[in-house]
Each structure stands twice: as structure tokens, then as C-alpha cells.
Amino acid sequence: xxxxxxxxxxxxxxxxxxxxxxxxxxxxxxxxxxxxxxxxxxxxxxxxxxxxxxxxxxxxxxxxxxxxxxxxxxxxxxxxxxxxxxxxxxxxxxxxxxxxxxxxxxxxxxxxxxxxxxxxxxxxxxxxxxxxxxxxxxxxxxxxxxx
Numbered sequence: 001x002x003x004x005x006x007x008x009x010x011x012x013x014x015x016x017x018x019x020x021x022x023x024x025x026x027x028x029x030x031x032x033x034x035x036x037x038x039x040x041x042x043x044x045x046x047x048x049x050x051x052x053x054x055x056x057x058x059x060x061x062x063x064x065x066x067x068x069x070x071x072x073x074x075x076x077x078x079x080x081x082x083x084x085x086x087x088x089x090x091x092x093x094x095x096x097x098x099x100x101x102x103x104x105x106x107x108x109x110x111x112x113x114x115x116x117x118x119x120x121x122x123x124x125x126x127x128x129x130x131x132x133x134x135x136x137x138x139x140x141x142x143x144x145x146x147x
Contacts, residue, residue: 005037014044018051095119 009029016022017030034041071077102115137143 005033005039007033007037007040009033011043014040015047018044018047 009026013022013026013030017027017034022030034044071080099115099119103112106112106115
């Protein structure tokens, strides 16, 4: 276990010292402290090793074709093109049927208003987002940019 030191400044200044990003007064405080404190010198050396390992690491950047979530074949594009409208139509029919049944089974006007109000609010929010997304698809100047 390292010995506690009498450091009177935040540990973040050690990292700033290593990066050369401190103002003159803070740099002097850290440098004077490091002359007398082996614990902080060791910490700065470890930070330097981590920094060097990080800076010298290389990363494999995936190709553009690996980033895209668009369908990759004509068959996949066709299936998605047919599948989404079917799923949306099914959701509308099932939701509509559930609302209709809830309306018929409820004899209380408050329950009916809560049902209609909640569904109407959700539908309006969905429609608002859908309209914004459709407009953005047409007007987005970056829609052809890939990476």
C-alpha cells in the first residue's frame, strides 16, 4: 500500500502536468511536490505508461459496408419494403380492435374518455415524429454521406 502523501492539490493536476496543460503556478506546485513525493512520482510514471500505450495503439476501422444497416441485397430490400407496411397495418388493426372492444365493454364515460384520450395522445405524438422524420429524410443534406 503506498504511503499517504501531503499533496495539497487535486490529483487531476498530475495528469495536467503530464500533458503540459497547467498554468505556471500549478506546474511549479506539482513539480516541487514531485521532487519530494515518491508516491506521486510513481503515479505520474504509471499515468505516462498508460498514456503512451493509449497513444501508440492502433485501431482497425471497419469499412463503410460494415457500418450500414441498409439491406444488402435486393431480396432483403423487397422483404423489408413489404414487411414494414404489413407490421404497421397489423398493429393498427389490433390496436383499433382493442380500443373498440374497450369502448364497448366500458359503460363508464370516464373510462371511455381516458381510453380515447390516451390513445389519441399517443397517436398524435407518433404522427408528429413520423412527419418530422419524413421531412428530414427529404431535406437532410447529409443523407448521402456514409461512414
